[in-house]
Amino acid sequence: MKQTKTYLHNPGYLKIDLMLKGIRVDKEVLKKANMDKCRNLFDVACGIDVILPHNTWVTVPYIEDFTKDSPYELMERDGRFFITHGDESVQVSVVPTPEFYTLKTTTGIQLSRIGLVHGGYVAITPATQCDFFNKAIECRYCAGNLDIYSNKGRVYSVEDVLETVEAAYKEGKAEIVYISIGFSDTPDGGIEFLKPYIQAIKKHFNTLVAVEALPPKENRWVDETYAVGADSVLYNLEIFNPKLFDEICPGRATLIGRERYLDALRYATTIFPNGTVASHLIVGLEPIESTMSGIDYFTNIGVVPILPIYRPSLGAKLSQYKMPATKDIAPLYGHLYRAVTANKINTTWVRDISIVTTPLEGRFFVGDEARMKTWMQNFYKSRLGLKAAWSLATLRRKLKVKVGESSAHRDK
Amino acid sequence: MRIEIDRRPIWLIIILRSFRPIFFLTIGLIFFYLINLPTPDGLTIQGQRAIALFTVCLILWVTGMLPLAITSLLAIVTVPLLGILDKKETYALFGNEAVFFILGAFILSGAVMHSGLSGRIALAIMNRFGGTPKGLLASIFLLASALSFFMSEHAVAAMLFPIVLDIAKGLNLRPGRSNYAKSLFLALAWGCIIGGVATFLGGARVPLAVGMLKEATGITIDFLEYTVIVFPTVVMLLVIGYLGLTRFFPPDIEDMHLAKTVFERKMKEMGKIGYLEYAVGAVMAATILFWLFFGRSLGIANIAIVSVVGLFILKLVRWKDIEEYVNWGIILMYGGAITLGAAMEKSGAAAWMANAAIGNGISSPLVVIAIFSLLTILLTEGMSNAAVIAILLPVGIGMASRFNMEPRLITYAIAVPAGLAFCFPMSTPANAIAVSSGYITTKDMAKAGIVMMILAWLVFNLTARFYWPIIGIRL
Ligand code: SF4
Numbered sequence: 001m002k003q004t005k006t007y008l009h010n011p012g013y014l015k016i017d018l019m020l021k022g023i024r025v026d027k028e029v030l031k032k033a034n035m036d037k038c039r040n041l042f043d044v045a046c047g048i049d050v051i052l053p054h055n056t057w058v059t060v061p062y063i064e065d066f067t068k069d070s071p072y073e074l075m076e077r078d079g080r081f082f083i084t085h086g087d088e089s090v091q092v093s094v095v096p097t098p099e100f101y102t103l104k105t106t107t108g109i110q111l112s113r114i115g116l117v118h119g120g121y122v123a124i125t126p127a128t129q130c131d132f133f134n135k136a137i138e139c140r141y142c143a144g145n146l147d148i149y150s151n152k153g154r155v156y157s158v159e160d161v162l163e164t165v166e167a168a169y170k171e172g173k174a175e176i177v178y179i180s181i182g183f184s185d186t187p188d189g190g191i192e193f194l195k196p197y198i199q200a201i202k203k204h205f206n207t208l209v210a211v212e213a214l215p216p217k218e219n220r221w222v223d224e225t226y227a228v229g230a231d232s233v234l235y236n237l238e239i240f241n242p243k244l245f246d247e248i249c250p251g252r253a254t255l256i257g258r259e260r261y262l263d264a265l266r267y268a269t270t271i272f273p274n275g276t277v278a279s280h281l282i283v284g285l286e287p288i289e290s291t292m293s294g295i296d297y298f299t300n301i302g303v304v305p306i307l308p309i310y311r312p313s314l315g316a317k318l319s320q321y322k323m324p325a326t327k328d329i330a331p332l333y334g335h336l337y338r339a340v341t342a343n344k345i346n347t348t349w350v351r352d353i354s355i356v357t358t359p360l361e362g363r364f365f366v367g368d369e370a371r372m373k374t375w376m377q378n379f380y381k382s383r384l385g386l387k388a389a390w391s392l393a394t395l396r397r398k399l400k401v402k403v404g405e406s407s408a409h410r411d412k
Numbered sequence: 413m414r415i416e417i418d419r420r421p422i423w424l425i426i427i428l429r430s431f432r433p434i435f436f437l438t439i440g441l442i443f444f445y446l447i448n449l450p451t452p453d454g455l456t457i458q459g460q461r462a463i464a465l466f467t468v469c470l471i472l473w474v475t476g477m478l479p480l481a482i483t484s485l486l487a488i489v490t491v492p493l494l495g496i497l498d499k500k501e502t503y504a505l506f507g508n509e510a511v512f513f514i515l516g517a518f519i520l521s522g523a524v525m526h527s528g529l530s531g532r533i534a535l536a537i538m539n540r541f542g543g544t545p546k547g548l549l550a551s552i553f554l555l556a557s558a559l560s561f562f563m564s565e566h567a568v569a570a571m572l573f574p575i576v577l578d579i580a581k582g583l584n585l586r587p588g589r590s591n592y593a594k595s596l597f598l599a600l601a602w603g604c605i606i607g608g609v610a611t612f613l614g615g616a617r618v619p620l621a622v623g624m625l626k627e628a629t630g631i632t633i634d635f636l637e638y639t640v641i642v643f644p645t646v647v648m649l650l651v652i653g654y655l656g657l658t659r660f661f662p663p664d665i666e667d668m669h670l671a672k673t674v675f676e677r678k679m680k681e682m683g684k685i686g687y688l689e690y691a692v693g694a695v696m697a698a699t700i701l702f703w704l705f706f707g708r709s710l711g712i713a714n715i716a717i718v719s720v721v722g723l724f725i726l727k728l729v730r731w732k733d734i735e736e737y738v739n740w741g742i743i744l745m746y747g748g749a750i751t752l753g754a755a756m757e758k759s760g761a762a763a764w765m766a767n768a769a770i771g772n773g774i775s776s777p778l779v780v781i782a783i784f785s786l787l788t789i790l791l792t793e794g795m796s797n798a799a800v801i802a803i804l805l806p807v808g809i810g811m812a813s814r815f816n817m818e819p820r821l822i823t824y825a826i827a828v829p830a831g832l833a834f835c836f837p838m839s840t841p842a843n844a845i846a847v848s849s850g851y852i853t854t855k856d857m858a859k860a861g862i863v864m865m866i867l868a869w870l871v872f873n874l875t876a877r878f879y880w881p882i883i884g885i886r887l
Contacts, residue, residue, distance in 0.1 A: 220415070227415045271417050399425045402416040 006071075006085040007326065011056035012333060012364025014083075014090070015357055017326045018060045019309055022067030023048065023083065025074045032076050034096035048074065049095035049119070049354050050083070055378070056361055057095075057119035057354035061311075100167035105160045114156050115164040120352030120381070121210070122168040123178040126197050127155045130182035132251035139238065140248045141285060141310060158200045169205055175352075175386060176232075177201055180212035183251060189216035189235075189264075191225045202229035206390050210276075212236065215256055215264030222268050227401045231393045232276035232349055233268050234306075237261045240294030241286045248285055262297075269302035273396060275346025277303050280356075283332060284310035284324040292335055299339040304349070307332060308356045330365055337362025347373055348380045348389075435477060443468050447494075452764075459761035461494040466756055466806065469748075473799035480796055481741040484748020487755075496755045505754050506747040509713040510623025514616040515743055516716025520696060521563035521613070522737025523729045527692040530559060530571055532682055538575070539675040545592060545663035548671060549599050552576060553654055556603025557610075557646075562700060565608030565615055565831075567737065569600060569842035573849070575678065576600050580851055582674035583665060593851040595661035598860060602653045602834065604842040609831040610646045611639050612703070612712065617797050619712075620746045621805055621827035627750055628757035628809050629819050635707040640883065642828055645875045649832075652867050660860045691728050695719055742798065749802035753809075762810030769807065777817045777887045781825040781876050784808050789829040789869050793839045797830040818886060825876070832868045835861035 007013035025033075025048065035048055047059035061067050062074075075082045075089065082089040101112035115124045132138040168174040179197055184190035190213045198209055210232035211225060225233055237258065239245040246253040252261075261279070268277040281294045291307070298305040311323060340347055340359045347360040360377060363370045379385040418425055446464035451457055465487060472483040488506060492499040524530050537555050542548035552572070559568040576596050585593035608614030612622070612635050622633045699719040703712055723729045756762040784804060791800045808822035833839030835858050837847040843861075846852055881887060 223415050223417045226417055270419050396422060399422065399429060400418045402418060403414070 006088050008083065008085050008088050008090045009053075010364050011052040011054045012357065012361050013326060013330060014052055015056055015058040015361065016309065016329065016333070018050070018058050018072060018083075019355070020311070020323055020326060021070040021072065022061035022064060023070050023072045023074050024067060025062045029074055029076045029081075032079075033074070033081065033094040035094065047355075049117075050074075050081075051093040051095060052083075053090065053092075054364070054374075055352075056364075057352050059118060059354040098168065098171055098173050100164070100171055100173070103167055105163045107157070107160060109156065109160055111164045111167055114160055115168055117168065117173045118178075119354035120175040121178045122165065122174045122176075123180065124161055124164065124197070125180055125182075126161050127181060127193065129154070131185055132183050135251065137251035137254060139251065141282065141312075158196050161197050162200055162204060165201055165205060165207075169207065174205070174207055175381070176208045176210055177205075178210045178212065180234075181214070183255075184214055185255075187217035188221040188224070189214040191216065191221050191228070195224075195228045198229045206387070208232070208390060208393060210234065214252075215260045217260075219264070219267045222264060222271055225268075226271045226397065227403070229397070231272075232278065233272055234278045234280070235261055235264050235268070236280040237265075237294075238280050238282050239286050240281055240297070241290040244286045244290070262301075265298070265303045266301045271400075273346070273349075273393070274302065274344075275304055275349045278306050278350055279303055280306050280308055282310050283307045283329050288329065288332060291332055295332070295336050295339050299343040299345060302343065302345060304340065304345055304347075304359060305336060306350060306353070306356050306358075307336060333357050333362040334365035335362075337366055337368065348377050351377050352381070432477070435475075439468055439471060442471075452768075454767070455764045456760055458494075458496045458759040459764055462491075462496045462752075462755045462759040462761040463765060465490050465494060465496070466752060466761065469752060470803050473802060474795055476795070479741060480799060481744035481748070484745045484752075484802075487748045487752040491751055491755045496759050502751055502755075505627055505751040508623045508627060508747065508750050509711060510619040510626075510750065511743055511747050512713035513612070513619045513623075513716050514746060515738065516713060516720050517613055517616065517619075518564070518738045518743075519720045519723070519729075519734050520699060520716065521567050522734045523692050523723050524563060524696055525567060525571055525737065526729060526733045527688045528682060529689040529693050529696075530563065530568075531575075532679075532685060532689065534559070534572055534575060535675055535679050535682070538579075539672070539679065542671055542675065543668060545665055545668060546658065548579070548668060549592075549595055549657060549663070550654060552596060553599035553603040553657065554650070556600050557607030557650060560604045560607030560614045561610045562613050562696070564613070565604035566841040568607070569604045569845045572600055573845050575674075577849055578674050578678070579671050580849070582670045583668070584670070585665070585851065587850040588853060590851065591661040591664045593849075594856050595657045595663065597846040597849050597852045598661070598857065599653075599657055601840075601842040601846040601857075602657070602864065605832060605834060605840060606646055606649045606653055608842075609828050610642055611635065615797065615831050616742055616746060617801050617830050618827050620749060620798055621801050621823050621830075623746070623750045624753035624801070624805050625809065625819060625823045627754040628762070628806070629813075631819055632708070633820055633823065635703040635712055636705070638824075639704075641824060641880065641885070644879050645828065645872050648871045648875070649868055652871065653864065656860060656864055656867075660863075661856075688728060691726060692723070695722055695726075695728065745798055745802075749798065752802065753806045756806035757809055762806040763813050764810070765807050766811035766814045769811075777815065777821060778873075778877060780811060780815065780817065781821060782873050784811075784822060784825040785829045785869060785872055788826050789832055789865055792830050792833045793835045793865070797833060797840065800830045801826055821876075821880075821885070821887065825872075829869065829872060832865065832872075834864040834868065 007017045033048070047061050049057065049059050051057055071085050073084050075084050081092050081094045083092050098117050103111045105111060115122045130138065165174055165177055179194055181190035181194055184193060186192065194211060194213065198211065201207065201209055208231040209229055211230040212234040213225065215235045216222060237245070239248050242258055245258050265277060265279055279298060281291050283291055295305045309324065309329065336359050350358050351360065360370065360373055380389050443464050446467060447461060451460045469483050469487050472478050473480060488502060491497050492502045534555055538548060538551050541551040556568055556572055580593045580596060587593065612618050618638065626632050699715060702710065702715045707715065788800055788804055804826050805823065808826055809819050812819040812822045833843065837844040837854055837857065843857060847854055847857060
């Protein structure tokens with residue numbers, strides 16, 4: 001890879017730097033990129049989705065104030081887009097705002113309120129509720145961007161969600177449906193609530209489903225999560241350091257507990273396929289060494305660590321927190337890549353996420369070309385690969401899940 | 413709904429899952445191979461096909477890869493398809509007397525159970541003789557056996573089980589530890605097994621064997637004749653069984669008043685004997701008398717079905733009450749086994765196989781009886797007793813004709829030991845029911861059962877050697 005004084009020619013570094021610093025974009029360029037309508041969608045935390053070289057997806061902030069000082073600018077020449085830094089530039093593609101964002105469900109809900117595209121995923125949030133805020137035990141970095149205040153208790157129907165997924169699917173934006181729940185007070189970690197949505201999506205579309213839920217009280221709910229159709233599961237611990245976890249995530253710490261997170265993740269790796277159990281560790285809210293220990297711990301038990309970078313959001317208790325610098329956090333991603341490789345964790349699943357650096361993108365930090373892994377990932381993104389992945393996941397579930405009568409039933 | 417995730421490696425699951433298709437593919441290939449072999453001397457082409465089909469059914473019956481009834485249906489449709497027998501003849505075999513006798517017997521015993529009569533008799537006898545540990549043990553053992561003379565032994569085991577379980581609980585016997593509890597549950601199982609071979613009614617396997625014999629040779633065995641021949645074996649086994657139970661598991665309890673409380677409570681719950689029980693009891697008694705004395709002239713199936721019709725005319729029972737007691741699977745299984753047995757016999761395959769298997773090496777019928785009874789008693793420990801009959805009897809009948817032996821002898825040598833499965837829970841439902849109590853382990857059952865199995869084989873062969881000639885059976 002070309003060595004220069006900017007990060008422009010290393011997609012891994014560039015992705016992080018762009019996420020941290022944002023980008024300047026002229027209105028005209030925005031129009032040409034078909035991104036202008038995004039501004040009219042008040043509820044979409046809009047970033048511009050860019051595909052960097054080596055198929056590296058990134059969502060770059062461009063509306064927020066801090067982006068005015070960014071060294072990066074998006075330029076357009078003859079219908080081609082470039083990111084420039086000083087007098088250097090790199091050609092990129094800009095992903096237009098999905099058309100379906102402007103559509104509404106038959107019940108009149110804007111589809112973008114229900115589903116947002118991040119790279120190869122459409123993220124669905126059927127319920128905008130998190131009880132932590134009522135109890136003042138919300139995660140300290142959270143600004144309630146699930147629209148918790150204005151739409152308290154809002155639950156979208158299965159039909160609304162299906163319409164959204166269908167629209168995204170038709171646009172080719174739903175390779176994987178990522179469905180999540182905020183905090184749920186139930187012992188099942190929210191899976192019983194998500195179940196009808198997952199089942200309906202699975203029934204109507206040949207797509208893979210990733211589920212972000214809370215660690216359930218008992219492992220049988222993890223079984224249930226897999227059985228109802230989840231192909232991947234995330235229990236996001238967010239902070240690995242136990243003390244900081246208690247401080248920053250008081251709700252999760254008191255109502256679920258760090259140990260339960262770790263146990264549920266460990267158990268889930270015995271149920272789900274390799275590389276499909278993941279957990280977030282937010283970079284920048286705890287010392288780098290602590291995140292590294294988290295990476296080691298997770299990869300040792302077969303969990304894929306996903307490392308979003310903390311960006312202070314207005315309204316969050318930690319809004320004064322300093323953003324990390326690219327050079328400080330870069331070693332984490334190299335470490336992540338080495339750890340997943342050493343533990344033979346499959347990297348094809350966690351891919352094309354535009355808001356997080358994926359484990360395979362960690363190869364840019366260690367100079368590994370990872371030809372085989374990239375080939376595999378590209379294959380699974382192709383039409384044939386998607387079909388193969390879906391068929392294999394379905395077959396695996398058919399072989400692994402045994403449904404019997406409950407013991408209470410049998411006793412009758 | 414209970415969800416379980418198979419956590420074994422996926423490759424292992426795939427290998428295990430592909431076992432089934434591979435198994436059936438292999439069966440298909442074996443069948444194809446046998447059909448296409450050059451026809452051996454002395455065997456007709458129909459005989460060769462019958463042997464190929466028999467081999468497939470044998471494998472399916474032994475492995476249980478298909479329900480027994482489904483294998484039988486497969487046999488029924490394949491016999492005419494292969495041209496072994498014509499369609500009309502094949503399906504007519506299914507309407508065999510034995511099949512209708514079994515159907516009638518299921519309904520009659522269902523009616524007796526449903527009326528509560530059998531339960532009342534059981535409680536009354538146990539209450540009367542259950543004052544001492546040995547007395548109660550003997551009454552459960554003999555009662556299970558005596559009831560199995562008249563009803564399916566499986567139904568008897570299922571009926572007596574809750575009573576014995578209540579007794580064990582009432583006496584505070586410790587599951588898996590108490591010798592006395594072990595002996596009680598084993599008495600229940602052994603009683604049903606031994607009593608079940610005494611008449612045509614204990615298990616449908618004897619009518620099956622008799623039906624197969626009739627279709628193959630035209631020879632019949634009637635109700636009374638069978639019972640007279642088998643009874644000494646049953647009596648001796650009951651004596652040996654009782655001694656075995658008290659030796660293997662000497663009672664470790666003396667005070668029986670708690671058991672009495674159980675009986676009294678249960679009898680109170682039943683109330684006084686009613687019209688239904690009297691009426692059903694009378695129909696059943698009349699049926700048995702007719703079977704004993706007019707079985708040959710009127711036909712046992714006819715008697716059974718007329719009694720069943722009588723029950724419905726008198727409104728003693730409703731179809732809804734009876735349905736659960738009629739095991740249609742067994743009826744289908746038996747129909748198929750009879751058809752296949754007849755196909756083997758009529759095509760000459762049975763005689764050819766017997767000849768090929770034993771040749772001229774054996775001259776004494778007693779040796780043939782010893783070999784077949786041994787094979788049967790061993791096989792029945794691991795597989796369905798009806799399947800054992802379906803497999804061994806066609807060859808046995810072939811053997812009898814080969815050695816000019818009375819085919820009835822070989823039928824006894826297979827039909828009786830086929831019911832004597834003492835060793836394992838999977839051998840017969842009575843054993844499974846006993847082990848399901850948790851009071852007796854499979855190991856306990858196997859230890860005592862193996863001794864009992866050997867003794868049963870000896871007793872049967874000694875009876876054949878010394879008793880049968882006395883009653884005029886030529887060996
Ligand atoms: S669980 Fe935490 S991060 Fe998620 S919505 Fe609630 S407070 Fe915010």
